[in-house]
């Protein structure tokens with residue numbers, strides 16, 4: 001029996017944590033049914049490396065080019081133009097991200113984060129490019145920012161972007177989904193004590209969920225304390241199948257279709 005292909009919609013395989021075995025990790029993922037991945041670049045220093053990694057895996061990888069809130073103070077007048085040029089030069093670059101708000105760990109002041117985030121959201125909307133949103137302890141600010149711009153999904157598409165590594169409440173999950181955002185489910189959804197997060201994904205449902213590892217961070221329950229890698233998607237799919245009361249094949253197939261729609265991946 002061949003299980004449906006799984007997608008890791010958010011990986012940081014360019015991280016030095018993979019320097020010793022990057023291609024092995026990609027091969028191990030494929031053996032576990034995770035045949036596609038999206039490499040996420042957090043700042044302009046990583047853009048070309050992310051493009052090169054995606055280009056080295058044609059048909060199996062895409063990338064997103066962004067400015068993580070950790071680096072939001074690098075946003076300047078020329079940033080949007082440089083981002084446009086980088087997207088134009090790389091058909092593999094399918095999204096803008098990650099971008100967003102991090103009120104938990106980022107050293108950059110909140111108003112600086114918000115200015116960069118809003119300018120990049122506006123650019124993405126103008127260009128009709130999906131966005132990968134990072135949000136930590138900032139949902140109270142995120143939702144009004146999204147709501148002011150996006151009444152729902154763009155015409156003819158299911159998603160405007162993804163709120164990656166979703167960590168909000170069940171109500172916030174439903175609100176993001178209504179605005180046309182998919183929710184990224186990561187290792188924490190498998191943690192024993194995370195009933196509230198599982199409830200958020202139960203409420204948002206399989207139509208609004210994509211799977212991601214955020215590797216090398218956020219290992220699932222079976223690998224806690226270890227480096228995470230894309231093969232962990234299979235464990236996240238199994239847990240969500242349980243949450244939704246679906247056969248794991250169906251949870252895999254639906255979330256993979258969502259990933260393809262989100263990243264406009266044939």
Ligand SMILES: [Zn+2]
Nearest residue numbers: 098134164165
């Ligand atoms: Zn993130």
Ligand SMILES: [Zn+2]
Nearest residue numbers: 010040098214
């Ligand atoms: Zn990330």
